[in-house]
Amino acid sequence: MKLTIEGVSKVYKGKVSALRDFSLEVGPGILGLLGPNGAGKSTLMRILATITRATGGKVTWNGVDIAHSPNAVRAVLGYLPQDFGVYPNLNAVEFLEYLAAAKGLDRGSARQRIEELLQVVNLVEVRKRPLGGYSGGMKQRIGIAQALLCDPELLIVDEPTAGLDPEERVRFRNLLSELAGDRIVILSTHIVSDVEASATSIALISRGRLVTHDSPEALLRSVEGKVWEWVISSADLPTVRQRHLTSSAIHRADGVHVRVVSGTSPGRGAVAAIPTLEDAYLDWISRSRETA
Amino acid sequence: MMLRVLYHIARADFLERIRRYSFLITLGLTLYFAYTTAPPNHSNYVTMQMAGHRPVYNSGYLGTLVAMFTALFLSFAGFYLVKNAIDRDARTGVGQILAGTPLGKFTYTVGKALSNFAVLAVMVGVMALAAFGLQLLRREDLAIHVWKLLAPFLFIALPTMAVVAAVAVLFETIGWLRGGLGNLIYFFGWIAALSVLGIRTESGSEPSSWWNNVDLMGAGAAIPALLSACEARFPGCAASKNFSMGYNIGDSPKDLTTFPWDGVHWTGSMILARLFWVGIALGIALLASFFFRRFDPARESAEPEPAGGSAPAGLATPVGLLEPELVATRSVAPMSLSRIGSAARRFSFGAMITAELRLALKGVSRWWYAVAGGLIVAGALTPIDVSRVILVVAWIWPILIWSAMGTRENRFGTGQLVFATAHPLRRQLPACWLAGVIVAALTGCGVLARLLMARDGIAALAWTVGALFIPTLALAFGVWSGSGKLFEVVYALLWYIGPANRLAWFDFMGVTASRDLAIPRAFLAVTLVLAALLVLGRRRQVQS
Numbered sequence: 001m002k003l004t005i006e007g008v009s010k011v012y013k014g015k016v017s018a019l020r021d022f023s024l025e026v027g028p029g030i031l032g033l034l035g036p037n038g039a040g041k042s043t044l045m046r047i048l049a050t051i052t053r054a055t056g057g058k059v060t061w062n063g064v065d066i067a068h069s070p071n072a073v074r075a076v077l078g079y080l081p082q083d084f085g086v087y088p089n090l091n092a093v094e095f096l097e098y099l100a101a102a103k104g105l106d107r108g109s110a111r112q113r114i115e116e117l118l119q120v121v122n123l124v125e126v127r128k129r130p131l132g133g134y135s136g137g138m139k140q141r142i143g144i145a146q147a148l149l150c151d152p153e154l155l156i157v158d159e160p161t162a163g164l165d166p167e168e169r170v171r172f173r174n175l176l177s178e179l180a181g182d183r184i185v186i187l188s189t190h191i192v193s194d195v196e197a198s199a200t201s202i203a204l205i206s207r208g209r210l211v212t213h214d215s216p217e218a219l220l221r222s223v224e225g226k227v228w229e230w231v232i233s234s235a236d237l238p239t240v241r242q243r244h245l246t247s248s249a250i251h252r253a254d255g256v257h258v259r260v261v262s263g264t265s266p267g268r269g270a271v272a273a274i275p276t277l278e279d280a281y282l283d284w285i286s287r288s289r290e291t292a
Numbered sequence: 293m294m295l296r297v298l299y300h301i302a303r304a305d306f307l308e309r310i311r312r313y314s315f316l317i318t319l320g321l322t323l324y325f326a327y328t329t330a331p332p333n334h335s336n337y338v339t340m341q342m343a344g345h346r347p348v349y350n351s352g353y354l355g356t357l358v359a360m361f362t363a364l365f366l367s368f369a370g371f372y373l374v375k376n377a378i379d380r381d382a383r384t385g386v387g388q389i390l391a392g393t394p395l396g397k398f399t400y401t402v403g404k405a406l407s408n409f410a411v412l413a414v415m416v417g418v419m420a421l422a423a424f425g426l427q428l429l430r431r432e433d434l435a436i437h438v439w440k441l442l443a444p445f446l447f448i449a450l451p452t453m454a455v456v457a458a459v460a461v462l463f464e465t466i467g468w469l470r471g472g473l474g475n476l477i478y479f480f481g482w483i484a485a486l487s488v489l490g491i492r493t494e495s496g497s498e499p500s501s502w503w504n505n506v507d508l509m510g511a512g513a514a515i516p517a518l519l520s521a522c523e524a525r526f527p528g529c530a531a532s533k534n535f536s537m538g539y540n541i542g543d544s545p546k547d548l549t550t551f552p553w554d555g556v557h558w559t560g561s562m563i564l565a566r567l568f569w570v571g572i573a574l575g576i577a578l579l580a581s582f583f584f585r586r587f588d589p590a591r592e593s594a595e596p597e598p599a600g601g602s603a604p605a606g607l608a609t610p611v612g613l614l615e616p617e618l619v620a621t622r623s624v625a626p627m628s629l630s631r632i633g634s635a636a637r638r639f640s641f642g643a644m645i646t647a648e649l650r651l652a653l654k655g656v657s658r659w660w661y662a663v664a665g666g667l668i669v670a671g672a673l674t675p676i677d678v679s680r681v682i683l684v685v686a687w688i689w690p691i692l693i694w695s696a697m698g699t700r701e702n703r704f705g706t707g708q709l710v711f712a713t714a715h716p717l718r719r720q721l722p723a724c725w726l727a728g729v730i731v732a733a734l735t736g737c738g739v740l741a742r743l744l745m746a747r748d749g750i751a752a753l754a755w756t757v758g759a760l761f762i763p764t765l766a767l768a769f770g771v772w773s774g775s776g777k778l779f780e781v782v783y784a785l786l787w788y789i790g791p792a793n794r795l796a797w798f799d800f801m802g803v804t805a806s807r808d809l810a811i812p813r814a815f816l817a818v819t820l821v822l823a824a825l826l827v828l829g830r831r832r833q834v835q836s
Contacts, residue, residue, distance in 0.1 A: 049712045053835050070835070074714040075637070085705025089655040101647035102713040102720050104639030109632055116629060146709060151632035178628050 001028055001153060003048070003184055007057035009208075010043050018043040020208040021057070030180045032195025033188040034281055035205035041188040042082050044205070045158040048186065049079040061154070075104075078152030080143045082159045082188075088132025092123055092142055095131055096149060103150045110149075117145040120175060122168065136163035144172065148179075155185045161194050173197050192278045202277070204284050211288040219280040226263055227279045230270040231255045240266070245286050247279050261286075294399055301395075301403025305377055306410045315411075318373065322415050326422030328539075329361040330354060332430055337541040338548060342522040343534040346548040349426065350433035351441040352555020356514045358423040359444035360537070362416055363452040363509045368482050370415065371456050372475065372777050374408040378464040378584075387587035398581040401461050405577040408457030416453060420445045432550070440555040447558060448510030451569035455508060458576035465583040472692040475780045483788065485509070510566060511537070514556050525551040644719055648727035651700070652693050664689060664735050671738025676746045680803040683739040683755070684791045687762065687801055688784070690731050694763055695779045697728050698770020698826075701833070711834045721767075721830050728763025736801075750809060754802020757812040761800050761819045768822040771829035 003026040010019040018040045035041050046052040048059060050070035059066050061073040086095055093114055100110035118124050121141035126134070131142065140163045147155060157176075161169045176185055177198045187195060195202055195216075202219055204211040212219070227247075232240055237249060237256050245261040259273065260266045261283045309315060329339050330349055340346060340357060347353040381387035390400065420442055427436065459478070463469040469477065485508060515535070522529035526549075540546075556562070667686040671679050701707035710720060733740075736755060743752045762783070769779040790798030796806045800815045 046708075049708070050835065051708055051712060071714045074712060077712060079708070079712040081708040083705065084708050087651065087654075087700070087704050087706065090651070094650070094654070098647045098651055099709060099713070101640070101643045102710060102716075104637055104714060104719075105632070106636050106638050106640065107643060109636035113632060120629060143709075148629060150637065151629070175629075 001182070001184060002026070002060075002062055003154065003186075004060045005044075005048075005057070006059070008044070008047060008054045008059060009056035010040070010047065010052065011055045018208050019047075019054070022205075022208070022210050023057075024203055024210060024213055026184055026186065026201075028180070028182050028184055029200035030176060030185040030187055030195075030198050032199030032202045033186060033205060034190065034192065034195060034202055035211075036190060036285060039190075039205045040208040041190075041205055042158055043208075045079075045081070045156055045186070045188050048073075048154075049077060049081070049156050050074055051079075051081075073154060076150075076153035078147035078150060078155040080147040080157040080160055082162070084143055086131040086134070086139055086142060089130055091130055092118060092127045092145075095142065096146060099146050100149050105150055113149060113151075114145075117148055120148075121145045122171070137165060137168060140164055141168065153183050155179065155183060156188075157186070158188045159190075160187065161189070161191065169194075192276075192281050196277050204281065204288075206285050206288045209288070211284050216277060219277060219284070220275050223261060223275040223280045223283050225272060226261055226283065227273045227275040228260045228262060228266055228270040229273040230258050230260055230266055232258055232267075245282055247276075247282050294396075297395065297399050298403045298406060301400060302406035302410060305380075305404060305407035308380070309407070309411055310414065319415065319418050322418050323422055325361075325365060326358055326419045327426070329358050330423075330426045330430060333547045334545040336543070336545055337539055338536075338546050339539060340537045341535070341540075341548050342519060343526065343529045343532040344548055345522050345526055345529060346550055347518065347521065347553035348432045348550045349430040350435065350552075350554065351427060351437040353553055354423045354427050354430075355420075355441040355444040356448070356518075356555055358419055358426070359448040360509070360511055360514060362419040362445065362449040363511075364486075366412055366415060366449070367452050367456050367485075367509065368479075369781075370412045370453065371460050371478055371482075372781050374411055374457060375460040375463055375475075375777075377404040377407055377461065379470070382587055391586045391588065396581075397584045397586060398578060400586075401465065401580040401584050402574070402577045404464075405454075405458045405461045405573065405580070408460050409454055409573075412453040412457055413450060416445055416449045419449070437554075443558055444510075444514065444556060447556075447563060447566045448513060451566045451573075452508055452510055454570045454573035455576065458573040458580070462576050462580040462583070465580045465585075472695050472776055472780050475777055476691065476784060479781065479784045479788075508569060513558075513562050513566065517556050518553065521553040522551065639714070639719060641719070641723065644723035645726050645730070648720070648723045649730060652697060652724075652727050652731065656693070660689075667735060668738035671736070672741045673738075674742070676742060676748070677805075679739050679742040680751075680805065683736055683801055683803055684787070686735045686739065687732065687758065687791075688787055690735055691780060691783060692776075693731055694728055694766035695770065695776030695783075697724055697763065698767040698779070699774060699776045702770075702774045703776075707833060716834050717827065717830060721827070725763055725767055725826075728766060729759055732759040732762050750807060750812075751802045751805065753809075754799075754812040754815075757815045757819065758801035761815050761822075764819045764822045764826060768826040768829065771826055771833065 005022060005024040005026075008019055008022045009017070011017050022040070022044065033041050033044065043052065047054050048066075050066055050073060053067055061076075064072040066073045087098075090098065096114045096117065097110060100114065105113065118127050121144055123138065123141055123145070126138065131139065134142065140160070144157070144160060147157060161172060164172060173194065176187065179185060180198070180200065187199065189195060199216060201213065201215055203213040214222075230240075231252075231254060233255055234251070237258070240246060240258055240260070241249075244266050246258050247261055248257075248259040250257045259279070260270065261279050331337055331339060338346075339361065378387070381390065423441055423445075424436070427441070428434070463474045463478065466474075468474070488507075515537075519530040519535065523531070664686070667682055667689065671682040671686060674682060696703075701710050710716060713720065736759060740752060740755050743755060765783060766776075766779045769782065770776055773779075786798055786800065789795050791801050791803045794804045796804045796808065796811060797814075799806065799811060802812060
């Protein structure tokens with residue numbers, strides 16, 4: 001099971017370049033695709049889900065070019081787009097039955113699967129309510145359920161936790177970890193904590209280019225010795241922010257506790273801290289912007 | 293302050309519309325339409341004649357002629373073109389932002405009506421330019437009189453456009469008029485307005501009468517004057533009642549004798565009568581503000597279901613109204629999912645058709661089924677001639693079901709979910725099309741049974757072609773236009789001209805009892821072309 005992205009680029013009308021020469025090889029496990037807003041994550045997701053055609057390069061699923069044979073991947077795909085709609089007059093069961101038919105799931109299996117999925121996404125009590133009356137979070141959970149309908153080998157989820165409350169967010173992360181075993185899960189997000197818990201590898205993307213692709217551990221190692229905790233006065237905060245890459249700033253009684261990513265100590269009193277993925281993410285994205 | 297707000301509401305909406313590529317195409321089509329309104333002699337059609345005569349193509353006549361056609365054409369097509377100003381705000385979410393501002397409801401609806409009016413006024417302007425071009429092109433009288441050319445656009449076309457602009461806003465603010473049902477009601481209202489115009493034109497009352505000028509299309513201001521001028525030059529012209537306005541196409545070239553006429557002499561009372569419609573338009577915009585719900589889903593009376601069924605429960609049941617305990621409940625859910633074997637992944641075309649049919653008929657009211665059932669029974673049991681009339685009704689009845697079919701993915705944003713399934717072109721699209729054919733077949737099955745009982749093979753063949761043609765037209769138009777509106781308007785027009793008015797060459801369902809096989813053959817060919825367009829359009833949607 002292998003998804004290969006080779007030199008993919010996408011140029012929209014008006015010569016807006018969303019992806020540039022993007023290459024990646026993905027195997028079983030959870031790939032966290034991290035990047036700032038507008039980095040090209042959703043474009044890449046749509047290309048992988050055969051919704052959009054790349055303008056350059058190619059994507060292969062187990063060696064088959066998905067641009068030429070999109071159904072090779074569609075048959076095993078579960079896709080949760082960033083923005084999607086529902087049919088407001090159908091209830092959850094009817095909507096999932098409709099998509100199960102479109103995905104080619106037989107009736108008996110579909111019914112059983114839908115029951116199971118509604119349990120998993122916590123929508124059993126509202127299963128007979130028209131979807132038009134669902135909240136954003138509930139719709140998002142229906143989206144998650146439909147993506148899992150066919151027990152996909154390739155699961156692509158674009159900003160899946162948008163609109164979910166903290167409890168549902170945790171449930172979804174756990175579910176992804178559970179599912180990841182022998183399938184490929186690609187999770188696109190700009191929220192580092194979404195991938196922190198579950199991703200087996202992380203690809204950082206910025207301005208349409210792949211910045212780096214590595215394991216979370218390797219990414220953390222890349223910023224070892226570069227993260228500092230520093231207590232400063234409120235008055236100094238703007239200057240510190242201007243001079244250093246600051247990943248957080250918390251006001252406390254003794255001053256502002258800032259977290260700085262810097263190759264050298266940012267100043268007197270700064271103490272080396274244990275890096276987090278957020279530090280690594282900021283460091284890599286910041287460096288990619290400098291080199292661009 | 294209010295004027296400034298009005299200006300900005302109208303401006304933003306206007307700019308959003310005219311900056312689309314499709315607006316350029318609309319203007320191009322408008323220009324072509326204008327070109328066809330003044331055919332030269334020896335053409336095989338005429339657009340206006342009075343007992344075989346017409347005025348010379350000078351500034352006064354061309355201005356009047358093109359302005360009258362503008363009022364007629366844009367009061368129909370223009371309505372459908374602009375009836376999306378509030379809907380756009382709802383879809384884009386801008387409405388929610390506006391709802392949170394101090395913006396008044398009246399200001400909003402008038403602003404939207406102004407924006408509609410501005411779009412229509414641009415089209416009227418293009419028609420006026422075309423009238424100028426036509427005078428140079430036809431070369432019957434090259435003396436350009438700007439006022440005589442433009443005044444009819446100002447006094448005939450623009451007041452009509454003001455009303456159309458306001459009515460479009462009114463339809464958008466009333467839940468049950470917002471969707472396809474509203475489109476149909478406007479269509480039949482427009483046909484009725486034309487009939488009234490025809491009656492009043494024939495009555496030939498005095499042009500100076502204030503009341504005579506108070507007709508929406510503005511023809512009452514011009515036609516009596518035209519007839520008087522014709523009568524003066526050709527005695528008996530007006531009395532002959534041989535007046536026609538519209539596209540009269542013949543087999544041979546038509547020559548009309550011409551006479552000089554320098555246009556309508558606009559009097560104060562005539563202008564006042566036309567301004568009366570601007571006041572009416574303002575009143576309609578005011579009325580719309582009473583119905584406008586400021587994008588509050590809790591107060592929205594939702595758009596009617598396809599086929600006039602019950603309102604979508606989803607929109608009428610906002611999240612806030614869900615029982616708190618249901619929202620708050622957290623069941624102990626299993627965190628693992630069982631695996632599905634490859635044996636379970638067996639696409640069933642039957643299941644897909646059932647799913648599409650269920651989706652198409654979801655929410656359709658019991659009344660709709662009751663009427664459809666009545667039409668089936670009546671179609672089977674009545675004499676053959678009556679049965680044919682029943683087919684005419686039976687195949688307009690599901691129009692909103694068909695119109696929703698090709699646009700569902702676009703309208704509800706489900707495209708990315710549906711098109712990411714395997715073989716959407718070979719599976720979902722044919723299933724959706726077949727669901728439409730099944731709807732046609734079911735609603736018309738009583739009549740088909742009657743035709744078969746009468747051993748009318750040609751009519752049965754025409755019936756079959758009709759059942760294939762309708763959903764193909766609906767899907768093709770829906771997929772390419774992204775809205776059900778185009779199908780609703782074109783189909784209703786075709787239905788009205790062909791089956792309802794028994795014009796054989798437009799009769800796609802074979803109710804004129806024509807023995808000519810060429811007609812079903814022609815519609816079958818059109819169906820195939822539409823099917824090809826449909827597949828191309830959907831392919832484009834599937835892989836953008």
